[in-house]
Amino acid sequence: MQKHITVISRRRLLGVLGTAALAGNVWDRSTAAEEISYIDVHTHPGPFWHEQGIKELTLDDFLRWMDRNNVERSCVLAHVSPEGRVIPIPPVDTLRAARRHPDRLIPFTSVDPRADFGKVQDLVGMLKWYEDQGAKGFGEHKPGLPIDHPLCFRVYEACEMVGLPLLLHMDGRCNTDSPGLPGLRRVLQNFPTLNLIAHGPLWWASISASVASDAYPKGKVAPGGAVDTLMDAFPNLYADLSAGSGANGISRDRKFGRDFLIRRADKLMFGSDYLRPNQVVSQFELLPSFELPVDVRRKIYRDNAIRLLKL
Ligand SMILES: [Zn+2]
Numbered sequence: 001m002q003k004h005i006t007v008i009s010r011r012r013l014l015g016v017l018g019t020a021a022l023a024g025n026v027w028d029r030s031t032a033a034e035e036i037s038y039i040d041v042h043t044h045p046g047p048f049w050h051e052q053g054i055k056e057l058t059l060d061d062f063l064r065w066m067d068r069n070n071v072e073r074s075c076v077l078a079h080v081s082p083e084g085r086v087i088p089i090p091p092v093d094t095l096r097a098a099r100r101h102p103d104r105l106i107p108f109t110s111v112d113p114r115a116d117f118g119k120v121q122d123l124v125g126m127l128k129w130y131e132d133q134g135a136k137g138f139g140e141h142k143p144g145l146p147i148d149h150p151l152c153f154r155v156y157e158a159c160e161m162v163g164l165p166l167l168l169h170m171d172g173r174c175n176t177d178s179p180g181l182p183g184l185r186r187v188l189q190n191f192p193t194l195n196l197i198a199h200g201p202l203w204w205a206s207i208s209a210s211v212a213s214d215a216y217p218k219g220k221v222a223p224g225g226a227v228d229t230l231m232d233a234f235p236n237l238y239a240d241l242s243a244g245s246g247a248n249g250i251s252r253d254r255k256f257g258r259d260f261l262i263r264r265a266d267k268l269m270f271g272s273d274y275l276r277p278n279q280v281v282s283q284f285e286l287l288p289s290f291e292l293p294v295d296v297r298r299k300i301y302r303d304n305a306i307r308l309l310k311l
Contacts (some may be wrong), residue, residue, distance in 0.1 A: 039311070074104065078110035268300050
């Protein structure tokens with residue numbers, strides 16, 4: 001039965017366990033049956049560019065998707081850098097969406113580091129205004145610049161001063177870095193009280209000490225990757241488990257992945273990167289399949305987001 005449980009869906013899992021309980025099988029309600037609702041820290045409702053045309057993930061469709069998947073609340077991220085998304089999602093849109101659904105949606109704000117916002121102190125004033133409007137975080141920070149570019153340092157400095165956690169995407173084009181992530185290390189060294197939420201192919205490939213050029217590397221993880229060494233060194237470093245990169249990072253070597261989820265339970269957050277209707281989000285099957293202890297699931301599924309974002 002254990003083997004079967006690892007491959008069936010969460011809803012079916014609950015049904016199977018209920019049947020087992022009725023049949024008198026011994027199972028631990030506290031760890032197996034408790035359904036914990038998610039807080040999704042990484043989503044993008046709104047219009048998007050698809051095969052040379054504009055489509056839209058409407059708020060109504062998005063809320064229905066949340067209901068179907070037991071997602072209680074979602075962070076709606078702004079997207080303002082041209083390299084990150086063809087059709088930008090400005091912060092006014094995320095704030096407006098959250099005003100319409102204050103019990104379900106949590107708005108993030110963002111500013112492209114190349115924008116002419118004047119001095120860092122001026123950006124601090126702007127971010128405080130966004131915070132007054134309801135913004136709980138900054139991101140998705142995804143400019144086509146090195147992660148330790150001086151312009152990005154101005155953004156990090158302002159976010160640190162305001163106290164907004166910053167969610168960033170790392171790949172070969174946006175927030176670029178070298179193997180071992182020395183640029184990210186410099187950011188963390190310079191801004192020790194800025195809470196950073198890392199995500200993206202380059203970040204998750206760095207879970208292994210042997211980083212190939214492949215953005216979605218498969219196979220065994222070599223211990224001692226930059227993800228672990230930086231998380232050991234910097235308590236202000238977090239990560240979200242969203243997108244294909246997050247799923248690949250924890251599933252390519254399931255033994256390592258499960259140990260990592262438990263070892264970093266205070267630093268990881270559930271995320272989907274849901275951005276278009278009918279998008280497959282493998283995390284809904286993958287995370288329950290690890291059969292994590294209930295306290296670990298609570299932290300990753302929702303409690304870390306509540307703590308970090310002050311919800
Ligand atoms: Zn995203």
